[in-house]
Amino acid sequence: MASSLLHSHHRPSEPVHVLRHSAHKLKGAAACPITLQHDTHTHVGSPESECGWPEAGPRPSLDSNLSELSLASSVELAHLFVPPELIREEDPAPPLTPSPSLTSLVRQPLPEEHHKFIKKALRKLRPGQQLQARKVRPLGKGGVGEVHLLELDLPDGGRLHVAQKAIICRKYDAHRHARELAAMEATAACPFVLRVYGSTPHGKAPYALYTEYAPLGSLHDLIQERQRLGLGPGRGRAPYFEEDEVRWLSARVLAALAHVHGKGLVHRDVSPHNIYRSASGHPLLADFDAAQALDEDGLAYGPAGRLAIAAPEVRAAAYGGGAYGTKADMWSLGMVVLEMVSDKQLADGPRLEGCSEALRHLVLEGLLVQQARRLDAAGAMAHPFFAAVDWAQLEFEQPPPGLRPPEAGGCP
Numbered sequence: 001m002a003s004s005l006l007h008s009h010h011r012p013s014e015p016v017h018v019l020r021h022s023a024h025k026l027k028g029a030a031a032c033p034i035t036l037q038h039d040t041h042t043h044v045g046s047p048e049s050e051c052g053w054p055e056a057g058p059r060p061s062l063d064s065n066l067s068e069l070s071l072a073s074s075v076e077l078a079h080l081f082v083p084p085e086l087i088r089e090e091d092p093a094p095p096l097t098p099s100p101s102l103t104s105l106v107r108q109p110l111p112e113e114h115h116k117f118i119k120k121a122l123r124k125l126r127p128g129q130q131l132q133a134r135k136v137r138p139l140g141k142g143g144v145g146e147v148h149l150l151e152l153d154l155p156d157g158g159r160l161h162v163a164q165k166a167i168i169c170r171k172y173d174a175h176r177h178a179r180e181l182a183a184m185e186a187t188a189a190c191p192f193v194l195r196v197y198g199s200t201p202h203g204k205a206p207y208a209l210y211t212e213y214a215p216l217g218s219l220h221d222l223i224q225e226r227q228r229l230g231l232g233p234g235r236g237r238a239p240y241f242e243e244d245e246v247r248w249l250s251a252r253v254l255a256a257l258a259h260v261h262g263k264g265l266v267h268r269d270v271s272p273h274n275i276y277r278s279a280s281g282h283p284l285l286a287d288f289d290a291a292q293a294l295d296e297d298g299l300a301y302g303p304a305g306r307l308a309i310a311a312p313e314v315r316a317a318a319y320g321g322g323a324y325g326t327k328a329d330m331w332s333l334g335m336v337v338l339e340m341v342s343d344k345q346l347a348d349g350p351r352l353e354g355c356s357e358a359l360r361h362l363v364l365e366g367l368l369v370q371q372a373r374r375l376d377a378a379g380a381m382a383h384p385f386f387a388a389v390d391w392a393q394l395e396f397e398q399p400p401p402g403l404r405p406p407e408a409g410g411c412p
Contacts, residue, residue, distance in 0.1 A: 103396055104191060104395045104396065105280050105282070105395060105396055105397065105398060106191045106192065106278055106280060106282040106284075106395045107191075107195075107212065107278045107279065107280065107282070108279070110212075113154075113155075113156065114154060114158075114160055117152075117154055117155060117160070118152065118160065118162070118197050118198070118210070119197075119198070121152070122197070122198040122199070122210065125200055125201055126201065127200070127201045127202070127203045127204035128200070128201075128204040128205060128206060129200065129201075130164075130166070130200065130206065130208055131150065131152075131162075131164065131200075131208070131210060133150035133151060133152045133162065133164075134150065134151045134152075135148050135149070135150060136148075136149040136150065136151050136161070137149050139163060139217075140218075142273075142287075143169065144167060144168070144169045144172055144289055145165045145166050145167045145168055145169065145172075145208075146165075146166050146168055147163055147164065147165050147166075148163070148164045148166065149161060149162075149163060149164075149213060150162045150163070150164050150210075161213040161215075162197065162210050162211070162212070162213060163210070163211045163212065163213045163214070164208050164209070164210055165208060165209040165210075165211065166206065166208045167205070167206060167207040167208060168206075172205075172207060172289075173205075174202050174203050174204075174207075176289070177199065177200075177202060177207040177209075178202050179291070180209065180288050180289045180291070181196065181199050181209065183265060183288040183291040184196040184209075184211075184288050186263050186265065187256075187259055187260050187263055187265065187288075189259070190255070190256050190259035190260075190285075191282075191394075191395040192252045192253065192255055192256040192259075192282065192283060192284055192285060192394070192395075193256050193259070193260070193284065193285050193286075194211050194212060194214065194276055194284045194285065194286040195211060195212040196209060196210070196211050197210045197211060197212070198210055211286075212278075212284075214276035214277055214278055214279075214284055214286075215277075215278075215279050216276075216277035216278065216279065216281060216405060217276070217277060218272060218273055218274070218275060218276050218277065219249070219272040219273075219275040219276075219277065219283065219336070219340075220271070220272035220273045220275075222277065223240055223272060223339060223340065226240045226241075227240065231402075232402075233354075234354075237343065238341060238342045238343040238344075239340070239341035239342065239352075239354055239355065240340055240341065241340045241341065241402075242400065242402060243355065243356060243359060244400050245400050245402055245403055246337060246340055246341060246359065247385065247386065247388075247389065248397075248399060248400055248403065249275075249283050249340070249403070250333065250336070250337050250340075251386055251389045251391075251394060252282060252283045252394055253270070253275060253283050253285060253333060253336065254333060254377060254380055254381060254386075255381075255391065255394055256283075256284075256285040257270070257285070257326075257329050257330070257333065257377050258377040258378070258381065260285070260291075260329070261326040261329070261376075261377055264293055264294050265291050265292065265293055265294065266291065266292055266294060266300045266324075266325065266326050266328060266329055267285070267288065267290070267291050267329050267332075268290040268291060268292060268300070268304040268305045268310075268314065268328060268329070269287055269289070269290040269291075269304060269305035269306065269332075270285070270305075270329050270332035270333055270336060271305070271306060271309060271332065271335070271336065272336055272339055272340075273287075274286050274287040275336065279405065280399065280404075280405070281399035281403045281404050281405060282395070282399065290304035290305050292304070294325065294326070297323075298325050298326070299323035299324065299325055300323060300324060300325065300328070301317065301323050301324075302317050303315070303317045303318035305332075309332065309335045310328070310331070310332070311324065311327070311328040311331035311332065311371070312331075312370070312371070313328060313371050314328050314331075324371065325371075326376060326377065327371050327374045327375075327376055328371075329377075330367050330374055330375055330376060330377065330380060331367060331368060331374065333367060333380070334362075334363050334366075334367025334368040335368070337359075337362075337363050337367070338350065338352075338363055338368065341354075341355055341359070341363075346368060350364075352364065356385075358383070358384045358385040358387075359385050361383075361384075361385070362380070362383050362384075362385040366379075366380065366383060367380070
């Protein structure tokens with residue numbers, strides 16, 4: 001199946017994090033130090049580039065960590081993600097729980113005892129069985145599943161909020177479930193990717209994924225709120241965000257995409273609906289159902305995501321077009337930024353009045369252009385619009401006042 005992770009090929013220089021804490025190890029897979037300091041001529045995911053966060057300074061937060069159950073499931077289904085010839089069974093597994101950063105502002109670290117509790121609860125599930133918890137309220141519904149806020153009682157008397165993505169699509173089978181979980185775990189080291197705690201066992205429906213709860217909703221929710229309440233510099237009309245807010249949000253989504261691409265994946269469904277906001281206001285890239293592993297030529301195949309806003313090459317794939325690469329996600333990032341600053345559709349020829357020349361150039365000349373001219377993640381990070389961004393410090397910076405939650409001094 002071309003639109004799945006089944007036929008993926010990873011270069012020896014690109015480790016696969018889904019196997020990182022298991023007894024399996026990729027042949028020749030080197031450690032991947034995180035650095036987002038890309039040369040302007042280096043493409044993310046190329047053998048010459050490194051993917052990740054800086055070796056020096058504070059570590060990124062791995063607060064939620066990966067559940068033992070989901071790791072074990074992914075190891076058992078490793079053939080869905082990497083070729084069998086790249087897997088060997090030797091070397092003991094390193095510790096499952098890395099030390100989280102104490103200074104990351106993206107989210108509060110999940111206490112170790114709470115992590116163990118949810119691991120144990122997920123381990124007890126049988127195929128087809130859902131996690132036993134109180135449903136607090138629905139959070140949203142899409143074509144594949146419904147998202148609910150669950151509340152778990154903890155042994156210490158506290159309560160843990162977890163988001164459950166309950167699958168309702170009949171076409172969502174065991175392989176698709178395993179692929180989505182594997183993609184989320186493969187990119188879990190990035191602080192701007194939604195954390196996955198685990199899932200129901202593979203093999204029998206109904207399926208569900210359990211992730212961290214993003215209490216501030218999605219970027220789509222925020223855009224609608226500003227339109228409805230007359231907030232933002234346009235007082236309810238475009239642009240809906242100050243330029244420093246656009247830069248702050250888009251830089252973190254771009255960092256997440258650079259990380260995803262560095263793992264040999266293309267997300268294929270980047271939109272304001274799939275960018276959640278943590279309690280601190282930081283954006284979190286979510287919904288990896290459409291994610292696909294790139295082949296040895298760095299290409300993906302087939303249509304995916306919302307075709308109305310997808311890159312031209314992805315839309316063409318729905319009608320027998322050819323392959324495409326990670327730049328498809330960069331078009332989607334351009335569409336996200338466009339929705340933040342304009343109320344016009346791309347077909348209407350938006351001029352982005354009121355935006356700086358750097359922002360207009362990034363969107364209209366760097367992202368929303370044909371694939372051959374479009375910037376990749378490294379090129380976008382080197383664009384003048386992001387000249388003031390310190391890529392090594394993204395997770396340690398406070399949001400601009402307008403993006404902070406009310407209790408932290410943000411807008412109500």
